[in-house]
Amino acid sequence: MATSNVLAGARVVLPTGVVDGGRVIVDGTRIAGSAPADAPSTDLSGHWLVPGFVDMHNHGGGGASFTSGSVDEVLRGIGTHRAHGTTTLVASTVTGDMDGLAQRAGLLSELAEQGDIAGIHFEGPFISPCRKGAHSEELLRDPDPAEVRKLIDAARGRASMVTLATELPGGIDSVRLLVEHGVIAAIGHTDATYEQTVEAIDAGATVATHLFNAMPVLGHRTPGPIAALLEDERITVELINDGTHLHPASLQLAFHHAGGDRVAFITDAMDAAGFGDGRYMLGPLEVEVSEGVARLVDGGSIAGSTLTLDRAFKRAVTVDRLPVEDVVAAVSANPARLLGLYDRVGSLEPGKDADLVVLDAAFEVKGVMRRGEWLVEPPAIAPQLR
Numbered sequence: 001m002a003t004s005n006v007l008a009g010a011r012v013v014l015p016t017g018v019v020d021g022g023r024v025i026v027d028g029t030r031i032a033g034s035a036p037a038d039a040p041s042t043d044l045s046g047h048w049l050v051p052g053f054v055d056m057h058n059h060g061g062g063g064a065s066f067t068s069g070s071v072d073e074v075l076r077g078i079g080t081h082r083a084h085g086t087t088t089l090v091a092s093t094v095t096g097d098m099d100g101l102a103q104r105a106g107l108l109s110e111l112a113e114q115g116d117i118a119g120i121h122f123e124g125p126f127i128s129p130c131r132k133g134a135h136s137e138e139l140l141r142d143p144d145p146a147e148v149r150k151l152i153d154a155a156r157g158r159a160s161m162v163t164l165a166t167e168l169p170g171g172i173d174s175v176r177l178l179v180e181h182g183v184i185a186a187i188g189h190t191d192a193t194y195e196q197t198v199e200a201i202d203a204g205a206t207v208a209t210h211l212f213n214a215m216p217v218l219g220h221r222t223p224g225p226i227a228a229l230l231e232d233e234r235i236t237v238e239l240i241n242d243g244t245h246l247h248p249a250s251l252q253l254a255f256h257h258a259g260g261d262r263v264a265f266i267t268d269a270m271d272a273a274g275f276g277d278g279r280y281m282l283g284p285l286e287v288e289v290s291e292g293v294a295r296l297v298d299g300g301s302i303a304g305s306t307l308t309l310d311r312a313f314k315r316a317v318t319v320d321r322l323p324v325e326d327v328v329a330a331v332s333a334n335p336a337r338l339l340g341l342y343d344r345v346g347s348l349e350p351g352k353d354a355d356l357v358v359l360d361a362a363f364e365v366k367g368v369m370r371r372g373e374w375l376v377e378p379p380a381i382a383p384q385l386r
C-alpha cells in the first residue's frame, strides 16, 4: 500500500537552484527519493514549492504571547505562524524577572520536548539600558555568567539562543559560557563599539539580533557593531523585513555584504501578528498596535512586529526584488543551519521532514505541509492517480 504522495508540476526551489515542473515525494512524515509507480500525485502546477520557513526569533502571534500565555495560548500562537508557512519556530521571551523567566523556560522546554517548538530564545534581561527597545529598564541586568547559567539550566537543554549586550560587565565570559553549552550567543540590544563587537565575535558569538535595530548607527569614525557584524563571515544577521523596521536600502546593504548564506529573516513577532490592531502586553509593558505597527504606549518605541514570514518573503521578492533562491535561504536554510537543524529541515531533500510551503504566482501562501500533513490544504488541487 502506497503511503507516498508525489507533489508534481510546481516550480521547486532546491539548494541547487530552481527546477521547473519539479517533483517532491512525500512518504509519511518525510521527503523521499523515489515513489512507487502507483503513488498518487498532487498537481501543483502554476505554484512555487519551497521549504517550510524557520523563524528563530518570534515572541507570539494569534493574540498569544510566548512570554506570558498559557500552554493553549502558546500553541494557538504557534498555529497562527504555521498557517503562514513557519513550520519550525523558536519561541522568544522578553525581559522579565529571573524567577519568572526560569519558570517560563520550564514551560517552553516541555513544548520543545513535544516538538511544538524548536527551542527557546531568551532576549534579555542581559541587554543594554541604552538600547533597551521594548524591554523594561528596571529588570535589565549585566550578563553575569552565573545568572546566564541559571536560565540555560531552567531550559533543560532546550535553550537555543540568548541575546545579550556583550560589552556589559560579564558579557564576554557569558558568550564563552553559552558556546560551551551549545547555546547560540547573539549580539543585540547593544551599545558596543566596533572593537567590542569584534571581541565578542572572537569569543564565539555567531548571530546579530535584528541587525540595525537596537544598536548604534554606522558612523564615519564609529563603525560600531553594524560594520563588525556585517563583515564577519562567522555571523548570521537577523533582519525584520516588514517595511517598518528597516529602510529597503539597509536591507540591500545587508544582503550585499552577508550574501545568500548569512541572512536570516525573522519576524520578532508579538501577540498581534496574524490577529489585529489593539492594546497588548509585551512582558510587563503596554503596547498599542495601529495599522500593524506595534509601539510602546510609553515612549513610542517600536515593540516587536506583527510580521509573519510569508509577508517577509513576499516583500523580499516583489518589493526588494531579491532572487528567490536567496530569499528561500533567508527564511529556511540559513536559520536551520545555524540552529543545527539542517539535517532535518531547511531544504526539500530526501530524508528530511516533509515541511513545505506552496505559494501562488503572487507569492501568497496556498498550502502548508508539516511533517507530511497538510496544515493548509492547497485549494482546487485535487490528488489524482498518475
Ligand SMILES: [Zn+2]
Pocket: 057, 058, 059, 092, 123, 268, 304
Ligand atoms: Zn525580539
